[in-house]
Amino acid sequence: MKTKTTELLHEMQNAVKNTILTKKFGIAFSGGVDSSLLAKICSDLEYDITLLTVGFSNSHDVVFSKKISKLLNLPHKTLEITLDTFDDISNKIRQKINTDNLSWNENCIAFYYVSKLAKSLDLDTVVTANGIDELFCGYNGYRDAIKEGYKAVTELMDKKIENELKMMKAVNTVTDEFNVQILQPFLNQDFISYAKKITVSEKIKDQDDLIRKHIIRKLALEIGVPEESANKRK
Numbered sequence: 001m002k003t004k005t006t007e008l009l010h011e012m013q014n015a016v017k018n019t020i021l022t023k024k025f026g027i028a029f030s031g032g033v034d035s036s037l038l039a040k041i042c043s044d045l046e047y048d049i050t051l052l053t054v055g056f057s058n059s060h061d062v063v064f065s066k067k068i069s070k071l072l073n074l075p076h077k078t079l080e081i082t083l084d085t086f087d088d089i090s091n092k093i094r095q096k097i098n099t100d101n102l103s104w105n106e107n108c109i110a111f112y113y114v115s116k117l118a119k120s121l122d123l124d125t126v127v128t129a130n131g132i133d134e135l136f137c138g139y140n141g142y143r144d145a146i147k148e149g150y151k152a153v154t155e156l157m158d159k160k161i162e163n164e165l166k167m168m169k170a171v172n173t174v175t176d177e178f179n180v181q182i183l184q185p186f187l188n189q190d191f192i193s194y195a196k197k198i199t200v201s202e203k204i205k206d207q208d209d210l211i212r213k214h215i216i217r218k219l220a221l222e223i224g225v226p227e228e229s230a231n232k233r234k
Contacts, residue, residue, distance in 0.1 A: 009222075011194045016038075016045065016127075016185045018188060024047070026114070026123045026126045027050070027128070028128045028129075031053075031066075032232050033220050034138075035129045037132075037230075038127065040220070040223055041223070050074075052078075052114050054078070054080075054081060054117060072225075079116065079120075097173065101167075104167050104170055108174045114175075115178040123180070124179060125183060126182050127185065128183070131164060131192070131195075133213070133234070135192065136213040137212045138212055141156060142156060142212065147207045154196070165187060
């Protein structure tokens with residue numbers, strides 16, 4: 001009998017297979033549940049993957065990602081960002097994408113460094129788990145929305161997805177400098193349509209729900225993502 005998580009896994013596998021046309025690529029990796037679930041799915045599908053993490057020396061993402069990559073037993077490369085070049089690069093990116101949106105600027109800067117790391121490894125494709133937070137109520141904003149009911153959650157989801165699709169286009173204009181393409185299988189339109197049909201209660205319980213993304217976390221545990229990653233709060 002097909003369970004909800006079995007069906008979700010099947011749809012996520014299809015999203016990966018329909019989006020990624022190469023067998024070898026990098027995965028933008030923080031060690032959190034989303035990137036770890038993506039990594040495990042791709043590994044189980046027998047893609048040739050390398051986990052990629054960027055951050056300042058001894059930052060939480062760098063330290064945590066190293067720990068989780070070892071538990072997943074997957075190849076992992078890091079690039080430590082240095083302050084001597086950071087300001088120049090961040091200013092260059094802000095001018096290129098020309099927006100005051102803090103999230104867009106932060107993501108574009110992060111993916112600039114991820115694509116730089118990918119290029120150094122002769123990888124021309126990086127895959128990300130973007131879309132999971134938007135579709136499965138990962139953000140704190142969903143706690144405010146659910147106070148108003150499921151309709152408010154759905155409306156916020158639509159806005160979040162629209163923003164994410166536009167932002168990832170901006171990201172790719174930045175990573176073009178390295179001839180690296182950033183792909184987001186969970187922003188595939190078929191997967192978006194499927195994920196929206198999953199009941200809100202499978203994603204967030206109420207306004208006090210600090211964990212959220214419940215069905216994603218359940219699936220992650222079922223397929224072997226380390227518990228420390230699967231239940232890590234955003």
